[in-house]
Amino acid sequence: MNFKLLIQYDGTRYDGWQRQGNTDNTIQGKIEEVLSKMTGEPVELHGAGRTDAGVHASGQIANVHLTKWHGDTEEIRSYLNQYLPEDIGILDVESVPERFHSRLSAKGKRYCYRIGIGDRKNVFERRQIYPLGGTLDREAMEQAAQYLTGEHDFQGFCANKRMKKSTVRYIWSITIEESADELRITYCGNGFLYNMIRILTGTLIEVGQGKRSPQSISEIFEKKDRTLAGYTAPARGLTLEEVLYEDSV
Amino acid sequence: MNFKLLIQYDGTRYDGWQRQGNTDNTIQGKIEEVLSKMTGEPVELHGAGRTDAGVHASGQIANVHLTKWHGDTEEIRSYLNQYLPEDIGILDVESVPERFHSRLSAKGKRYCYRIGIGDRKNVFERRQIYPLGGTLDREAMEQAAQYLTGEHDFQGFCANKRMKKSTVRYIWSITIEESADELRITYCGNGFLYNMIRILTGTLIEVGQGKRSPQSISEIFEKKDRTLAGYTAPARGLTLEEVLYEDSV
Numbered sequence: 001m002n003f004k005l006l007i008q009y010d011g012t013r014y015d016g017w018q019r020q021g022n023t024d025n026t027i028q029g030k031i032e033e034v035l036s037k038m039t040g041e042p043v044e045l046h047g048a049g050r051t052d053a054g055v056h057a058s059g060q061i062a063n064v065h066l067t068k069w070h071g072d073t074e075e076i077r078s079y080l081n082q083y084l085p086e087d088i089g090i091l092d093v094e095s096v097p098e099r100f101h102s103r104l105s106a107k108g109k110r111y112c113y114r115i116g117i118g119d120r121k122n123v124f125e126r127r128q129i130y131p132l133g134g135t136l137d138r139e140a141m142e143q144a145a146q147y148l149t150g151e152h153d154f155q156g157f158c159a160n161k162r163m164k165k166s167t168v169r170y171i172w173s174i175t176i177e178e179s180a181d182e183l184r185i186t187y188c189g190n191g192f193l194y195n196m197i198r199i200l201t202g203t204l205i206e207v208g209q210g211k212r213s214p215q216s217i218s219e220i221f222e223k224k225d226r227t228l229a230g231y232t233a234p235a236r237g238l239t240l241e242e243v244l245y246e247d248s249v
Numbered sequence: 250m251n252f253k254l255l256i257q258y259d260g261t262r263y264d265g266w267q268r269q270g271n272t273d274n275t276i277q278g279k280i281e282e283v284l285s286k287m288t289g290e291p292v293e294l295h296g297a298g299r300t301d302a303g304v305h306a307s308g309q310i311a312n313v314h315l316t317k318w319h320g321d322t323e324e325i326r327s328y329l330n331q332y333l334p335e336d337i338g339i340l341d342v343e344s345v346p347e348r349f350h351s352r353l354s355a356k357g358k359r360y361c362y363r364i365g366i367g368d369r370k371n372v373f374e375r376r377q378i379y380p381l382g383g384t385l386d387r388e389a390m391e392q393a394a395q396y397l398t399g400e401h402d403f404q405g406f407c408a409n410k411r412m413k414k415s416t417v418r419y420i421w422s423i424t425i426e427e428s429a430d431e432l433r434i435t436y437c438g439n440g441f442l443y444n445m446i447r448i449l450t451g452t453l454i455e456v457g458q459g460k461r462s463p464q465s466i467s468e469i470f471e472k473k474d475r476t477l478a479g480y481t482a483p484a485r486g487l488t489l490e491e492v493l494y495e496d497s498v
């Protein structure tokens with residue numbers, strides 16, 4: 001039986017999604033541990049987005065094949081929520097066709113990056129917000145976002161220098177919402193490279209601060225040079241909000 | 250000059266509002282420390298609600314008299330937010346008449362207690378929610394709330410055994426809102442005794458769990474006996490939302 005899990009986590013305390021062997025402090029590792037305890041068999045959980053250390057998820061998707069398990073989906077959800085730490089929650093479990101794979105079947109993802117502006121604080125949501133402060137020129141950032149949307153080779157926005165696989169991705173949309181204390185950048189695309197959203201965000205922030213022009217994006221695409229792009233914005237502001245599948249579009 | 254501060258804090262890390270001398274880890278202490286640094290004089294901050302260790306505030310009010318300070322209110326807010334820790338934020342500072350006293354001038358307060366029900370988790374707001382789980386009979390709790398509203402001697406709902414002052418308080422309203430994962434109890438009243446809201450909440454929870462009847466409230470008022478009331482619900486679920494003054498009613 002193949003089960004699809006809808007997962008939320010506050011990534012602050014963890015070394016990211018992906019299991020790292022014996023000294024494990026990852027989201028994947030924590031969930032696999034509880035699932036193994038429940039089923040009495042070793043399990044492998046496949047996550048749709050391999051979020052970095054400190055990155056959060058409000059809508060991560062993973063799937064797991066359980067051969068020895070005969071309970072229903074509600075039992076899985078309830079068991080996991082009982083034994084997982086407080087900062088990892090399972091919102092939903094459903095039975096899916098054997099061929100479903102959370103990452104390979106995904107058509108795209110939506111990420112949100114929250115930036116604190118001004119000098120007011122959001123004390124209750126501070127772990128999900130990058131406290132940058134000051135002001136940002138949203139119009140200039142939106143101009144820069146126009147350069148970024150569409151299909152491009154994002155090698156210059158990737159932290160992994162020697163990517164053997166294709167670094168071409170399609171960003172469907174980048175929307176920027178502004179309130180008195182916060183600026184939210186929402187990215188929708190068919191896939192994102194290692195650290196890509198954090199580098200895109202750092203670059204957009206530099207545009208918003210007047211440190212670079214919106215047009216400077218073109219050169220990063222041309223030269224494919226990471227050093228021409230902006231800094232890597234901190235993990236804490238980033239949340240994986242939704243994984244998109246054929247039937248959810 | 251007398252200044253009124255609107256304050257938010259995540260109380261998780263602190264020993265409550267009220268300063269406790271030298272080994273200080275209180276909200277009042279932290280804010281006074283920064284104000285003293287700013288003005289170069291010792292200051293005393295008067296808080297409207299002396300929240301317990303672990304209790305939060307989204308709308309705490311405090312006032313402070315500054316004799317040597319000649320800057321404006323925006324400078325105070327900005328300075329405080331810069332030097333206070335991330336879990337204490339100043340939303341607003343305004344200049345008020347000399348006679349204004351945050352606690353003595355207050356006409357009432359609104360507190361909210363959030364209880365997690367079911368087995369879904371709220372990973373992002375977990376520090377503001379008491380993860381009780383299970384189900385609660387909201388109708389029975391609302392019946393019990395009817396007994397609690399109005400003017401009563403709340404001695405049986407007070408943790409301080411030998412209160413010399415009056416233990417009569419007026420609760421204007423208790424409203425209970427329910428969603429799939431959460432039950433919120435909002436208390437409005439002219440004042441609350443030590444631990445009173447947490448004991449009221451523990452008592453309402455016992456009613457909701459069918460462990461006591463709504464009518465059992467009457468006996469607690471008659472006997473004024475703390476041992477007849479419910480348990481003290483944990484601090485983490487409680488937030489001081491608003492302090493009410495004559496002009497805000």
